[in-house]
Amino acid sequence: MQLRYVFSELRQSLRRNLSMHIAVILTLFVSLTLVGFGLLIHEQSDKARDQWGSELQITAFLCKARDDNPSCTGEVTDAQKQAIAKVVDESPEVADYHFETKEEAFEKVKELLGPEKFEGPNPAATADDMPESIWITLKDPDQYQGITSAVIGLDGVSSVRDQRDVVGPILKSMRLMQILSAVIAVVLVVAALLLVANTIRLAVFARRREIGIMRLVGASSLYIRLPFLLEAIVTAAISVLLVGGTLAAVMQFGLEDRLRESVGFIPWIDWSAFWYAAVRIAIIAPVLTLVPTLLVSRKSLRT
Amino acid sequence: MIRFEKVVKTYAGQVAPALDQVSVDVEKGEFVFLVGTSGSGKSTFLRLVLREYRPTAGRVYVAGKEINRLASWKVPRMRRQIGTVFQDFRLLNNKTVNENVAFALQVIGRSRTEIRRLVPETLELVGLEGKGDRLPDELSGGEQQRVAIARAFVNRPQILIADEPTGNLDPSTSVGIMKLLDRINRTGTTVLMATHDAGIVDQMRKRVIELDHGRVVRDQAQGVYGFQH
Numbered sequence: 119m120q121l122r123y124v125f126s127e128l129r130q131s132l133r134r135n136l137s138m139h140i141a142v143i144l145t146l147f148v149s150l151t152l153v154g155f156g157l158l159i160h161e162q163s164d165k166a167r168d169q170w171g172s173e174l175q176i177t178a179f180l181c182k183a184r185d186d187n188p189s190c191t192g193e194v195t196d197a198q199k200q201a202i203a204k205v206v207d208e209s210p211e212v213a214d215y216h217f218e219t220k221e222e223a224f225e226k227v228k229e230l231l232g233p234e235k236f237e238g239p240n241p242a243a244t245a246d247d248m249p250e251s252i253w254i255t256l257k258d259p260d261q262y263q264g265i266t267s268a269v270i271g272l273d274g275v276s277s278v279r280d281q282r283d284v285v286g287p288i289l290k291s292m293r294l295m296q297i298l299s300a301v302i303a304v305v306l307v308v309a310a311l312l313l314v315a316n317t318i319r320l321a322v323f324a325r326r327r328e329i330g331i332m333r334l335v336g337a338s339s340l341y342i343r344l345p346f347l348l349e350a351i352v353t354a355a356i357s358v359l360l361v362g363g364t365l366a367a368v369m370q371f372g373l374e375d376r377l378r379e380s381v382g383f384i385p386w387i388d389w390s391a392f393w394y395a396a397v398r399i400a401i402i403a404p405v406l407t408l409v410p411t412l413l414v415s416r417k418s419l420r421t
Numbered sequence: 422m423i424r425f426e427k428v429v430k431t432y433a434g435q436v437a438p439a440l441d442q443v444s445v446d447v448e449k450g451e452f453v454f455l456v457g458t459s460g461s462g463k464s465t466f467l468r469l470v471l472r473e474y475r476p477t478a479g480r481v482y483v484a485g486k487e488i489n490r491l492a493s494w495k496v497p498r499m500r501r502q503i504g505t506v507f508q509d510f511r512l513l514n515n516k517t518v519n520e521n522v523a524f525a526l527q528v529i530g531r532s533r534t535e536i537r538r539l540v541p542e543t544l545e546l547v548g549l550e551g552k553g554d555r556l557p558d559e560l561s562g563g564e565q566q567r568v569a570i571a572r573a574f575v576n577r578p579q580i581l582i583a584d585e586p587t588g589n590l591d592p593s594t595s596v597g598i599m600k601l602l603d604r605i606n607r608t609g610t611t612v613l614m615a616t617h618d619a620g621i622v623d624q625m626r627k628r629v630i631e632l633d634h635g636r637v638v639r640d641q642a643q644g645v646y647g648f649q650h
Binding site: 122123327328330331332333334335336337338339341342 | 424471493494496497498499500501503504505511513518525527529530572576580
């Protein structure tokens with residue numbers, strides 16, 4: 119197959135329809151950037167949930183050897199733990215629960231604050247300084263009072279943390295941002311689809327003479343459609359690069375350089391979340407341009 | 422080479438068929454005129470040969486294949502055996518004569534060496550040697566039609582379809598075009614030409630098929646344009 123013609127057509131068409139292609143690229147750029155933010159926020163809330171548990175959870179920290187709570191008489195005993203587990207187990211509001219060991223708690227703190235603070239001869243804390251805890255998942259986030267008051271009075275319980283106070287507002291605002299970006303992204307994606315369809319329709323119209331001759335002399339339908347499909351891939355690729363650049367800039371200048379320093383208590387996402395979002399966008403973008411191109415070109419180039 | 426068996430073609434939304442029980446057999450190497458008034462079904466006939474449409478009923482065979490049974494993806498390959506020429510030339514005005522003719526070969530994937538051999542050869546055949554670098558606008562109507570014929574013939578098709586090829590040309594230019602089509606016919610190519618031009622049909626004395634309201638009303642081996650009893 120001679121591709122010289124295909125590529126010269128592609129170049130010509132990209133130039134001829136430049137304003138339309140820019141419109142497509144910009145629309146895709148904005149909508150996919152929002153999709154990207156949505157994905158990053160999704161990753162961020164997963165990360166927050168791993169650290170603190172969800173709104174459905176309350177955490178009861180158990181007594182450790184030198185506890186701040188004067189009612190603790192020393193390290194929680196196995197008998198006390200069994201008694202706590204029994205109470206939790208028998209509460210109707212509880213969906214599920216699990217114990218967290220000192221080591222697990224220590225790992226979380228290390229990840230949040232950076233492992234270097236906990237190494238060497240003079241560590242900020244050791245695993246022994248961490249409390250054991252029991253993570254209780256509720257069936258309904260509003261049915262927390264009964265279990266909270268039941269657990270707080272038990273021997274061996276130092277304090278109870280209601281996750282709704284800690285995680286609730288963060289998760290709520292993240293969810294709001296996610297919904298908002300999803301709604302705007304959907305509207306813009308629809309606009310992008312229509313723009314792509316229109317661009318292709320224009321391009322088919324501009325080339326109708328060539329296309330008529332190609333069909334007449336027996337060019338295959340793939341050959342006729344190839345310039346259009348390549349156009350779709352080129353616009354998608356440019357959009358993906360723009361979106362990737364923007365998200366990377368946000369990660370570097372917004373998150374790495376600022377938020378991670380100034381807001382240390384939140385476990386921030388890292389570059390793996392960026393790649394998670396980037397790969398998904400690199401798949402979505404060509405689909406968004408190729409699907410309308412295939413549909414429109416099939417309709418207007420039917421043999 | 423072309424066989425119609427009781428072909429009926431009714432367009433969507435119309436009651437009267439454009440072609441009605443048409444049975445025609447064109448042998449390899451024949452030169453056939455298709456005559457009739459506007460709306461008699463000539464264009465429909467040609468489009469069925471090109472498989473731009475499928476017949477409503479009946480069968481159409483081209484080059485031994487029943488083309489209404491042909492899968493869509495095989496249609497392009499079948500069309501490579503047919504060259505087509507129109508009244509309005511349909512040249513690409515931004516391409517030179519050479520490029521216009523080469524285009525037909527490029528888009529079906531012929532190699533550059535073949536193109537370099539076939540294009541000048543064909544331009545010489547149609548009498549346009551030395552004009553390969555001109556643009557269509559710089560040529561006369563007769564010359565433009567020669568370019569169109571060169572483009573239709575450059576792939577050496579078995580069938581050449583011409584839809585009113587002299588419709589836009591003056592009589593003396595038309596004679597030149599007809600001589601050219603006759604020369605192409607002598608190479609063994611089947612020529613099927615739809616026309617209104619009575620003078621040309623009378624002069625050539627070839628087979629004439631006349632259509633009227635979608636029916637074949639005459640099929641004469643060496644006919645003239647007007648009906649002769």
